[in-house]
Amino acid sequence: NAGVMQNPRHLVRRRGQEARLRCSPMKGHSHVYWYRQLPEEGLKFMVYLQKENIIDESGMPKERFSAEFPKEGPSILRIQQVVRGDSAAYFCASSPTTGGESDGYTFGSGTRLTVV
Amino acid sequence: KQEVTQIPAALSVPEGENLVLNCSFTDSAIYNLQWFRQDPGKGLTSLLLIQSSQREQTSGRLNASLDKSSGRSTLYIAASQPGDSATYLCAVQGSGTYKYIFGTGTRLKVLA
Numbered sequence: 001n002a003g004v005m006q007n008p009r010h011l012v013r014r015r016g017q018e019a020r021l022r023c024s025p026m027k028g029h030s031h032v033y034w035y036r037q038l039p040e041e042g043l044k045f046m047v048y049l050q051k052e053n054i055i056d057e058s059g060m061p062k063e064r065f066s067a068e069f070p071k072e073g074p075s076i077l078r079i080q081q082v083v084r085g086d087s088a089a090y091f092c093a094s095s096p097t098t099g100g101e102s103d104g105y106t107f108g109s110g111t112r113l114t115v116v
Numbered sequence: 117k118q119e120v121t122q123i124p125a126a127l128s129v130p131e132g133e134n135l136v137l138n139c140s141f142t143d144s145a146i147y148n149l150q151w152f153r154q155d156p157g158k159g160l161t162s163l164l165l166i167q168s169s170q171r172e173q174t175s176g177r178l179n180a181s182l183d184k185s186s187g188r189s190t191l192y193i194a195a196s197q198p199g200d201s202a203t204y205l206c207a208v209q210g211s212g213t214y215k216y217i218f219g220t221g222t223r224l225k226v227l228a
Contacts, residue, residue, distance in 0.1 A: 042218040091160065104150050104209065109159030
């Protein structure tokens with residue numbers, strides 16, 4: 001089991017470009033969560049998705065950010081027209097059950113976005 | 117609103133010492149608590165997960181305890197090694213929610 005796979009590991013974008021971050025959950029996991037870690041801050045919840053459904057996006061900035069988890073393929077976190085303040089580490093996690101109450105989440109290695 | 121605090125923010129110890137990292141949370145209604153390790157520029161490695169019904173978990177030189185009533189958890193590292201140098205994060209999952217609330221971590225440096 002390869003675990004939660006995120007790519008790319010590092011992403012550099014110029015201000016105004018788009019960033020696409022990918023997350024493939026663990027095999028058998030149908031629940032995906034995205035967290036963001038700003039410099040010198042703790043991880044903060046962004047969005048929770050199941051296949052083809054956004055369950056909770058209360059932690060997502062209202063503009064420029066979107067997420068999807070299609071029936072086939074990885075979950076995508078998309079940031080349009082990036083600004084320097086978007087520079088952060090973005091972590092994806094997955095669980096086999098709703099909320100992962102029994103076993104918690106499994107986190108990926110993260111994507112480090114740098115906006116120049 | 118759940119808040120998670122980790123003390124100390126940074127810790128430097130000589131190799132071989134036993135040490136304790138602290139985590140406190142404000143709402144005792146939790147599903148579980150996890151301790152993670154984060155190396156600079158790297159991802160999160162889950163170290164120990166304690167269910168709300170458990171008091172402690174052990175893995176090798178690591179022991180984590182949970183006292184829900186007082187809103188505290190400790191991570192005990194025995195015989196610390198330079199390879200233990202990393203940031204240790206505590207996160208709690210509240211009852212009835214899928215979100216983890218993270219502390220800001222303790223940066224540990226073990227000196228050879």
